[in-house]
Amino acid sequence: MERTQVGIIGAGPAGLVLAARLAAAGIDSVVLECRSRRYVEGRVRAGVLEAATVALLGELGVDARLREQGLVHDGVHLQWRGERHRIDFTGLTGSQVTVYGQQEMVCDLIADRLAAGRDLRFEAEVVDADGALGALPGRADGGVVLRYRDAAGAAHELACDVVAGCDGFHGIARRLVPPSALDVYDRGYPYAWLGILADVAPSTDELIYAFHERGFAMHSMRSPTVSRLYLQVDPDEDLAAWPDERIWEELQIRLGVPGWTLTTGPVRDKGITPMRSYVAEPMRHGRLLLAGDAAHIVPPTGAKGLNLAVADVKVLGDALADWYATGSPAGLDAYSSRCLARVWRVQDFSTWMTTLLHVDPKGDPWDRRLQRSRQDEIVRSRALATNLAENYVGLPLP
Incomplete structure (x- = not known):
């Protein structure tokens, strides 16, 4: 059986940014993605990056193409009853957003990880896990075994200290948690x-x-x-x-x-x-930690889904780095509550923008x-x- 420190399910923005942050902290991880590389790099998704997301990608050294090709916007136009009104981001807040396709960001993160020789496995479908439901008293106690199938259908096992579920709304990670252990909030x-x-x-x-x-x-x-x-x-x-x-x-x-x-x-x-709007909480269940769309969905009107996922894994990456450095689980214990405070503020904004601009x-x-x-x-x-x-x-x- 193979072993790593952190098993990451999903090679979307959340999983790849987390993997890069862990690598910068000297923590080993394996990323398991059920889709092919071609599919992952080609799927069209969000394209508006918050300033903090851009800064984090810079810290990770994966922003060369972003800086060259990203479109920096100082504001946005709102329009109703035949009139257009500009909201001046820079004048009102001193900050900006950058338009850069999510698939381009994913391509950059994949290329960086593979160039560094770090483990990223495509067409590796996780089907089950053992041990993820226990407490997290210390690194040497227990662990998680991820079972997955490769493209040929062959079965594999990967032992991990912890698992990060970054595989989106329809992925398996959240389904590893007993429904009775989650509070679900859902709005269509x-x-x-x-x-x-x-x-x-x-x-x-x-x-x-x-x-x-x-x-x-x-x-x-x-x-x-x-x-x-x-x-x-x-x-x-x-x-x-x-x-x-x-x-x-x-x-x-x-x-x-x-x-x-x-x-x-x-x-x-x-x-x-x-x-839809969706939140499943808590975002941690023993050694399984959910991030991004695996834990929450926001309507796209506020351009928040990608940025919310990056915020999750920043908190998670910091918590894991502290756990490995000091043995203290305090950061992991606080992970869910810290992220959910932001999640619900973003849900409020996204819902407000959606109801402001759509015809019921x-x-x-x-x-x-x-x-x-x-x-x-x-x-x-x-x-x-x-x-x-x-x-x-x-x-x-x-």
């Missing part, structure tokens, strides 16, 4: 996002979040030549009913303001993503009028605009 939304990735230069200098009576729309980007755009649709919408021409036409209607034109181009990828299909007149009042107040109140900016650029890392 009556709308979804139809997203496209298009090979066309962005028609905006900064992101546009647009409220329209026909539904929310958003204009983002991934590079000076690639645009990322979204439309609010019903959760059960049929993607086949949305040919490219219809998507571009609807985007023009919802994003349009006088004197501005949306540039169209070839659509490289499109899909529909349901929206129930069409309750009271809620619509309150929504309009909130939108007007953001434009009128510097304090409210500052609160939005502070949350968007990112709360301080724990």
